[in-house]
Amino acid sequence: MIRFNSVFMQYPGGIDALKNINIHIETGAMAFITGRSGAGKSTLLRLISLIERHTRGQIIVNGKNLDKVRGNKVALFRRNIGFTFQDHRLLNDRTVFDNVALPLVIAGYRHQEIKKRVQAALDKVSLLSKVNSLPMTLSGGEQQRVGIARAVVHRPTLLLADEPTGNLDPMLSWEIMCLFGQFNQVGVTVLIASHDLDMIKRMKKRIITLREGRTLTHAADYEEKP
């Protein structure tokens, strides 16, 4: 699903964010990217979602060479990806329903279909009762779950999460992680950037550790301490 071949990423100004990254994540896998702040976790996700462009090497996502995905193709490429963010990034002037419906509206679904799918997605994150609430009236955990519903409502093949539990207490964090695990079980490839090493170890999934822009370990990273 995701393959990095000797990928380098240099920000304007000469700061090397990623150096010689080689990763392969299979379709249907679930993996964590960890490392200290500034290690390049977010940059890695941003390269996959084409928010940033890598400066050297090759990235293949879902069979597509990202060098070739340009212009109008970027939008269509992103429709196969779901995103969640640490700060949720919900639209505060829209209801929960409208927020979750956004990817479907973009893809041009009919209203009945949108309604059906949004309800299913909200049901999955146990927030069906809040369908007409505004995001500001929800708790942090609930907002994160709305964000997850939005990320999966259009049934993407790849789910990217940047610090999805950053602002939550351990209990809520664990619930959120289990939610990601459930989506993975139904076939979605999940890639999560997180610095909460204790929790991601409990998930017993692959962990990719970054340090100063390089991959440290691949398999035996259960012992790695932050």
Place this chain on the structure above:
Amino acid sequence: MSKPRRQQREVGRIDVIKHLITVWFLQHVQAFIFSLGQLCRNPIASLLTASVIGISLALPAGFYVVLENTRRVSSGWEGSVQITAFLKMDVSEDRGKELAAELENKQGIAQVQYISREQALAEFRQSSGFGEALDALQDNPLPTLLLVRPQPGDNPEQAAASLLDQLKALPEVENAQYDQQWVRRLNAMILIVQRSVFIMAIFLGMAVLVIIGNTIRMLIYHRRSEIEIAKLFGATDGFIQRPFLYSGFWYGLCGGLFAWLLISGSLKLLERPAVHLAELYAGKFNLAGLNPFETLILIGSGIFLGLVGSWISVSHHLRAIEPA
């Protein structure tokens, strides 16, 4: 490839195209309604913008209405253009009358009135108040006059001009001039004002573009986070642009309607004084407003400026917003 399978593929492709058209149409309707909703959510700000656009459109349109009315009045006068031909002093009275009769039979001349030197003197004495001064003169200083009225044709202006030249060329005629030179001067002035209105319309049109462009720019930055998210979830540029373009459309439409209201209201206020003035001249005159076609042009140009202004703004500012 076997035939049925190819057919199946053809059918599949048609379905895909049908689906794309439906989606395209659906998204347009969504953007159309959504942008209207946005406008209604900030009624005061929207009203302010629409009224500024309306005033900018109403100014040139209003001047146009005034000009059209002036032209209608003065074109009534234009038909009665007269040429006065002054005969040379040594032309006899008989020859003068003969000439008048000759001219009257000529093509392009409706009527010729002969005014003898004595008649002219009497008229002058009566109307000028210089009677006593005239008495001091030994000879009558006034020449014989022929008042020539050209036949009203398709092009009265040109017909009158060529007639004037013909008259001037006659050996008996000392000089010839338009009796109503001032109508022509008025028309010349109207032409200048007309062009000024045109120039003003261009400037104000540009102002409308700037106003709408700026309003849309603020809308875009106000919804920056929303645009970023939409782009991240695979929105095409077209999808993101559409609501802003429709906002421009609505602003233009509302501005155009507002301009129309302003002009209609102003005409209502001017109607009575105009009728009163016409009565003083014993004339019949109705103040003409915008006819349906002109109304359509006014509102249409509002919509056009709205769309162009928002398009410029959108194509300029949306590119700058990328998800981060």
